[in-house]
Amino acid sequence: MLAGICLLSLGLPAAAQSSDAASIDWRPRAELPPEQQSRLPLYCRGGYVSPQAGEAVAVPGEGEPVNASALSARYEMETRLLLEGDVRLTQAGTALTGERAVYEQASGQVDITGPMTSRSPGMLLAGEQATYNVNSGFFSIDDASFLFHQSEMRGQASSISRPEEQVIRINQGYLTTCAPDRNDWSLVASDIRLNRAEGFGTAKHVRLQVKDVPVFYWPWASFPIDDRRKTGFLYPAFGTSNTGSGMYLSTPYYLNLAPHYDATLTPQYMHGRGLFSEVEGRYLSRFGESILQVGYIDEDEEYRKEFPGESGERWGLDFQSQASFGGGWSGYADYSAVSDNDYLSDLNQTLDISNATQLLRRGGVRYQDDWQMFEAYVAGYQVLTDRNSEPYSQLPEVIYGATVPAGIFELGLESQYTRFDRDNEGLTGLNRAVGQRTRAIPEVALPLRAIWGYTRPSVSLDQTWYNLEDYELGDPDFERTVPVAEWDSGIYLDRKTSLLGSEYNQSLEPRLYYVYSDAEEDQGHIPNFDAGLRSFRFDNLFQPNRFVGGDRVGDANQATVALTSRFNNMATGAETARFSLGQVFYYEDRDVTLNGRGGGTLSESSYAGEAVLRPLDTLDIRVSGLWDPRENVTEEGRSVLAYHSPDYRYLVSAGHTYSRGTNPDNRFEQMDIGGIVPVTDNISLIGRWVFDSQLDNTVGTLAGLEYNNCCWSFQLVQQRYQTDDEEVEHRVVFQVQLKGLGGSGGTGSTLSDAFYGYDQRERRRFGARP
Structure with a gap:
């Protein structure tokens, strides 16, 4: 046995040869494994099959043995080994086949001729002749073709070499991801370098060809060969719209600055406006993720024509952050701002804010465990329309809620402190009022549950204290106390049933909910900081208050009767259908209103219903x-x-x-x-x-x-x-x-x-x- 080479046997047939690497592993759709066929889109004619797909690439190390087989072999003691006929060499996951091979012991070099292939995990190469070094694993193949299975990238070249570990160099070649013998598009270059360790490729004198027609040229290009991030130009975007002034063209540039932060710079030219640039930065820490987006134009020509007295300098900003500190604590921030009211409709391309009339600025911390919740934040707005519609800022708002067992009872507390503020210059009446609101709702409940149903009677006391400024209707310090009684009950009934050949579990869930709220009739002297009328729909039939926010508590003496039926597939447990219907019966008129809405004298509500059907996935x-x-x-x-x-x-x-x-x-x-x-x-x-x-x-x-x-x-x-x-x-x-x-x-x-x-x-x- 020659040093470094183990001659296993003679007469073993080599793999089928082909002049094109992609054709060796390509299979028409009908010949693919059934699982692979099911995942293949209909517009794909076939796919690649490789016994080594998904494995890591192995590079030979010093001393790795080489196994060889051929139809005939001739030894020249201590100098060389000659193999002829169906030659196969394998070393550390790399297999080479050819018609003739000469191994030089001193240098470790193997020269292979005839139609040959080189297969390693995830990669297949083919050519007319090759040089391979058994010590380093480096090789060079002439008149070559290649296939990378994971990315389905293939191509041909005058020569292919591996001058370094995990680096493939393609000389005078092209690459594409189209099926064999169908080059709908290809990148043709004089020198292509693929770095499989870092997941990107570079090329010199590159032209993009559609069929055989050149459509674009780059003197140098960098591109990904897998899903890893890489600094470089992204593909340009362009289009037309009458919301701007016609055509626009942008050329994004991605900056992979570090594993935990990156950025995208997008300069773009907008016809009629000028050069507009946007930047997006992303930062990932051990606590969470932060994203900053900024847009800027120094001189908007179209805007100055529309508003002659205004500056053409315009900008937009959006910052979002989420953090988890552990132990139930988390934090968040959301801040948006624009230079003018028309920025979003005129310029915005990437900011995560829509054409809103109010931009939120909010930041706070939150804590939550199995029985309590705490949150404190500050919030404000930039108003892009009439200032009279400006919402109140919360500076700050603090929320605390808890639910604890006490024997057979359950004790609960909802509480909130808020300081409301806004610019009230020029405002009159209650619109001028600002100040503090403190609210606490302690509750005692008796929850009783069984497999067939539940009942939960409870009593609570909704207490609110106001300490106001710029209040013109009397004493600015006042309070409101509203006792509330609730009783929520439901029953679960179910049976097995068959429908369209499938077995289902059908449930019947009647529910009765009663609420009594002894709220004072006239609450018109209370400012409206954050109140609104709750929408009337099935999900809201079981709420004690028909208003949202804390400035209105509705008077109530009413009962809700509802029925829900579900169909759950017995085999999968999935809910196939759900039907719900409910109605509210009023025993007294509703007198408390908000801006004239929310009151009523009818003894019963409209029917509220919903149906959800999922007959198929x-x-x-x-x-x-x-x-x-x-x-x-x-x-x-x-x-x-x-x-x-x-x-x-x-x-x-x-x-x-x-x-x-x-x-x-x-x-x-x-x-x-x-x-x-x-x-x-x-x-x-x-x-x-x-x-x-x-x-x-x-x-x-x-x-x-x-x-x-x-x-x-x-x-x-x-x-x-x-x-x-x-x-x-x-x-x-x-x-x-x-x-x-x-x-x-x-x-x-x-x-x-x-x-x-x-x-x-x-x-x-x-x-x-x-």
Whole structure:
């Protein structure tokens, strides 16, 4: 036996040879394993099969033995070994095959000729001849082709070498992720260097080719070859919209600064406005994550034309942070600000704030364990509309709640201290009032539970103290005390039933809830810091107070009667259907109001109901509404149907929203239909239509098409929508995705907002491939 080489046997056949590495492991769809076929999108013709897929790449170390086999062998003692016919060499997870091999003992070099292959975990190379060093594992292959299984990246080159561990160098070659013999797109370069240890590649004199037509050139480029982060340019985005001044072009640059923080700089040119830049920074500590987003333009030409007296300098900022300190403690911060009221509609591209009229600034700490909760925060707002609608700042607000057992009883406490403040210059009446509010609601309850039902009688005392400033209706220090009694009871009844060939557990859950609140009739002398009327729907039938916030406590002497029935699949336990219906019976008039709303003299409410149906894992139907039995009319209705195929190629939704309102002018009714529907394995149509019955007008449309194959996709979408000021705005957006290289354009956020399930679909479009 020659040193370093172990000749195992003669006459073993080598693996089938091919001039192209990708063709060796490529299999048509019908020949793939069943599990791999089920994960493969319909628009993919096949996939790669490798017995070593998913393993780590092994690099030979000094002293690693080499096993060899061939049809014939000839030794030259202490100098060389010659192997001919079906040659196979294996070392530390690397296998080489060829027709002839010469091993030089002194240098450790093996020269292999004939059609040859080199296979290591996750990588396959093929060529006409190769040089391999058994001591270092470095090699060079001429007239070569390659395949990386994990990324499905393949290509050809005049030569391929491994000059360093985990580094592959491709000379005068190209790469693509398309199927063999189908180069829909490719990157052609004079020198490509793939660093598998760091997960990125670099290339010199690069051109992007579609089919065989060059469409773009870079003198130098860097790109990812797996899902790890890497500093460099991202793909440019561009489009058109009449919300700005036409065309825009952005060139994002990603900065991978450290494992725990990074940033993205996005300079962009907007026609008619100038150079606008956005920066997003992300920081991850052992406590949590923080994100800072900033947008800035030094001289907005379009804004100065519209507002001649204003500066063209504009900016926006958004900061968010979440932290967990351990021991039940956590913290948070959310701060948003813009230079002017029109910034969000004119310029915002990336800030995580919508076209809101009020921007929240809030930060605080929270503690929670099994029986108590504590939170303290400060909050304020930037108002982008009329200052008279400016909400109060909480400087600060402190909340404490606890529930503890006391024998057969349960003791509870909800408490809150808030100082409300805002600029009240020019305001009159109660709108001028600022100051402090302290509220405490102690409760004693008797919870009784059994497998067949429950009952929970309780009494509480809602106490509120005010210490006000700029209060003009009397003594600024006053209090309000409201005793409240509640009794909540329910029964669980169930049976087994069959429906459409499946076994279900059907439950019947009657529920009776009574509340008595001895609130004073006139609370109009109390400022409205944060109160509002609770929406009337099924989930809110079991609340003791018809108002939210702390400045109104409703008078109540009423009982809620409700019934819920559920169908749970016996095999999976999943809830397939739920039906609920309830009504409130009033034994006294409701006198406490807020801005004229919330009172009433009727003895019974409308029926509130909801239905949720999930007959399939891919189909969700939800219906809820209010029905007035006295006038036999529907007061409110909301219905949504959402369907997606198991592979998310189909996305279909339909919705209807209706509100009768107090008069015909307040009526609201909209219908919404949308979907992404494939018409072939590769082409899908995209559409959405929103119609407002009150305006008798279409208020939003979205139409486009999508093309998919296994290595790239294209989306083109035209969007038209009506703004709050009844102006019609439109834009055209598109996106091109090259598998393994990312994409350009920006339909993603538009379609994600328009279609339920779109984000899951995007993850599957390229991520589902094995």
